[in-house]
Amino acid sequence: MFSRPLTAGDLCIRETVVVPPTLALQEAARLMREQHVGALVAVDETPRGRVPVGMLTDRDIVTAVVAKDVSLHGLRVADVMSDNPLVAREDDTLLDVLSAMQRRGVRRVPVTSDAGVLEGVLALDDVLGVIAEQLQAVIAAMQAGRQRELRLRS
Numbered sequence: 001m002f003s004r005p006l007t008a009g010d011l012c013i014r015e016t017v018v019v020p021p022t023l024a025l026q027e028a029a030r031l032m033r034e035q036h037v038g039a040l041v042a043v044d045e046t047p048r049g050r051v052p053v054g055m056l057t058d059r060d061i062v063t064a065v066v067a068k069d070v071s072l073h074g075l076r077v078a079d080v081m082s083d084n085p086l087v088a089r090e091d092d093t094l095l096d097v098l099s100a101m102q103r104r105g106v107r108r109v110p111v112t113s114d115a116g117v118l119e120g121v122l123a124l125d126d127v128l129g130v131i132a133e134q135l136q137a138v139i140a141a142m143q144a145g146r147q148r149e150l151r152l153r154s
Helices: 025-035 059-066 094-104 124-153
Strands: 038-046 049-057 109-112 118-123
Touching: 025 049, 025 059, 025 094, 038 059, 038 109, 038 124, 049 059, 049 118, 094 124
Parallel strands: none
Antiparallel strands: 038 049, 109 118
């Protein structure tokens, strides 16, 4: 059927918005708005590259700050982000990554190289887009089959 299973590297978005954990939370929120993203990857800059150390989502900001009426003044990304994020390797199969996402209750995961360097982000939205595309191909094949049958029977 398929030559190989889909992997995290096949589906991840390579253009990823990153921030240092020390960035002011208000600046991170502004960056989310400007870049039209709902999540930022907090990274440490290392000699080998950017290593993910946390994820900051718009939901994190709402639940940890806005809903609790906490002042943004002085807050940093590290104060609100989910640290020790679930990370997928580029060659992890999609099914394995989805299973891990379900266990951890997350919708986005940083995708790294074998060396742990950030390569992209895999979001459930991206997976749904691929599945929807494949379902459209199945529907088109079914419709073509029905049309062929109708032509043969007429």
